[in-house]
Amino acid sequence: MIKLHVNGAVRSVDAEPDTPLLWVIRDNLGxxxxxxxxxxxxxGACSVMxxxxxxxxxxxxxxxxxxxxxxxxxxxxxDPVGARVVEAWVRHQVPQCGYCQSGQVMAATSxxxxxAHPSDADIDxxxxxxxxxxxxxxxxxxxxxxxxxxxxxxxGAA
Numbered sequence: 001m002i003k004l005h006v007n008g009a010v011r012s013v014d015a016e017p018d019t020p021l022l023w024v025i026r027d028n029l030g031x032x033x034x035x036x037x038x039x040x041x042x043x044g045a046c047s048v049m050x051x052x053x054x055x056x057x058x059x060x061x062x063x064x065x066x067x068x069x070x071x072x073x074x075x076x077x078x079d080p081v082g083a084r085v086v087e088a089w090v091r092h093q094v095p096q097c098g099y100c101q102s103g104q105v106m107a108a109t110s111x112x113x114x115x116a117h118p119s120d121a122d123i124d125x126x127x128x129x130x131x132x133x134x135x136x137x138x139x140x141x142x143x144x145x146x147x148x149x150x151x152x153x154x155x156g157a158a
Contacts, residue, residue: 004067006031006074013068017063022046024062025072032129033073033102037130044129047103048072054110054126082109088142096133108143117147 001012006029013028025031025048034057036047041056048057049071076082083088085108088094095101104127111118111126118126131139 002062004062004066004070005068005088006070007072008078013062015062018061020058021048021060021062021070022057023103024056025070031072031074035099035102037100037103042130043100044103044107045100047129049107049110050115054107068138071106073105076105076109079109081113084146085109085112085142088146091141092138092145094135094138094142095136100129100131100133104131104139108139108146111143112146118143 001014002017004013004024006025011029013024015024015028022034022036025034026036034048035045036058037043039058044056046056047054047056049069049099050065052071061076069080071082073121077086082105085105089101089105089108094104100111107127107129111122115122115126120140121129123140126135127139127143
């Protein structure tokens with residue numbers, strides 16, 4: 001049994017140590033908001049936060065996160081920054097198909113927690129998840145809105 005700290009609760013799971021965290025979250029814990037996309041850490045649909053850092057769960061062995069704080073999309077609105085991200089996503093109507101959006105929200109939350117007023121370069125570096133619908137401009141607008149900046153500025157109130 002492996003003990004995980006998921007969304008503020010300690011959970012024991014019966015899984016092989018090298019099982020990807022994504023499958024433990026989805027199959028063992030029944031939380032299906034975190035999505036499988038590519039399985040090679042390229043698309044970001046599987047993004048969760050580990051100790052506040054956005055992490056690709058499809059390639060993260062469950063044994064590597066035992067004892068660490070794991071946050072999934074199911075609990076993101078319990079975090080004040082995460083709640084603001086979700087509000088901005090709704091306000092800007094970011095999702096289209098929505099498949100990648102749990103990972104996008106996790107990445108944006110991690111970004112805003114690390115850099116309250118990100119520049120365009122910060123956003124480009126942090127928001128690397130793939131979106132098949134191409135919502136990148138609305139994602140950027142929502143992140144700038146969260147930061148209190150106008151698109152195209154270098155962060156901060158403009």
